[in-house]
Amino acid sequence: MSVAPNPAIAARCVEVYNRLVPRWPDQRPLVHHRNCFELLIAVILSAQTTDEQVNAVTPVLFARYPDAWSLAGADIEDVASIIHPVGFFNAKARHIVRTAQELVTRFGGKVPDTMEDLLSLPGVGRKTANLVHSACHDAPGIIVDTHVLRVLYRLGITPRRDPGIAEETVRIHLDPALHTAFSYAVNRHGKFVCMARKPCCTQEHCECPLLDLCPRRDVARRHPETPG
Numbered sequence: 504m505s506v507a508p509n510p511a512i513a514a515r516c517v518e519v520y521n522r523l524v525p526r527w528p529d530q531r532p533l534v535h536h537r538n539c540f541e542l543l544i545a546v547i548l549s550a551q552t553t554d555e556q557v558n559a560v561t562p563v564l565f566a567r568y569p570d571a572w573s574l575a576g577a578d579i580e581d582v583a584s585i586i587h588p589v590g591f592f593n594a595k596a597r598h599i600v601r602t603a604q605e606l607v608t609r610f611g612g613k614v615p616d617t618m619e620d621l622l623s624l625p626g627v628g629r630k631t632a633n634l635v636h637s638a639c640h641d642a643p644g645i646i647v648d649t650h651v652l653r654v655l656y657r658l659g660i661t662p663r664r665d666p667g668i669a670e671e672t673v674r675i676h677l678d679p680a681l682h683t684a685f686s687y688a689v690n691r692h693g694k695f696v697c698m699a700r701k702p703c704c705t706q707e708h709c710e711c712p713l714l715d716l717c718p719r720r721d722v723a724r725r726h727p728e729t730p731g
């Protein structure tokens with residue numbers, strides 16, 4: 504599905520940016536990391552789990568495997584046992600060891616600096632690639648994780664709950680210079696205000712700054728457990 508330019512959507516993206524970015528100006532990932540290697544591995548581990556779960560296992564993982572070379576030679580069962588709490592640990596262990604091997608054999612042990620190369624790594628999808636590309640290489644990044652997708656859908660910015668369509672919609676409607684800050688602010692809004700179940704607007708005294716813009720507000724009030 505291609506996304507057609509729509510002035511109303513462009514205006515809504517800018518309005519959301521203007522209201523959320525001053526409230527959530529921090530443009531740093533919530534997974535703990537000290538360098539791009541650790542960020543890449545932590546974000547691969549964060550699929551379908553929480554940042555808190557990832558932050559609980561990465562200190563042990565990176566103490567034992569501090570760089571691409573050490574992780575490339577790791578025993579997958581040992582890695583799986585360390586990352587067990589994050590879920591899907593067997594597949595994720597395979598992905599991060601294979602990713603480390605690719606970093607060593609193709610990129611001199613460094614995290615590559617193009618989206619194309621990042622996307623060629625095992626376990627790296629567009630969310631991970633955009634996040635790492637923007638954080639490590641100061642590039643614009645539209646980071647569509649589960650929180651961002653939910654908020655953009657509720658706000659009527661993306662017509663479908665499809666990460667690719669949501670990314671493309673933001674890409675064609677918002678200045679690239681604003682992409683990264685927009686992504687982080689919408690992520691925080693989804694994580695702390697517009698939660699999947701019982702978003703702020705289903706509760707008393709909600710201070711959601713998007714209340715007057717949001718077409719889902721009344722739906723959320725009627726169905727607080729499954730607001731869509």
Ligand code: SF4
Pocket residue numbers: 657696697698702703704705711712713714717718719720723
């Ligand atoms: S009004 Fe409710 S559903 Fe809409 S963005 Fe705010 S918290 Fe989310």
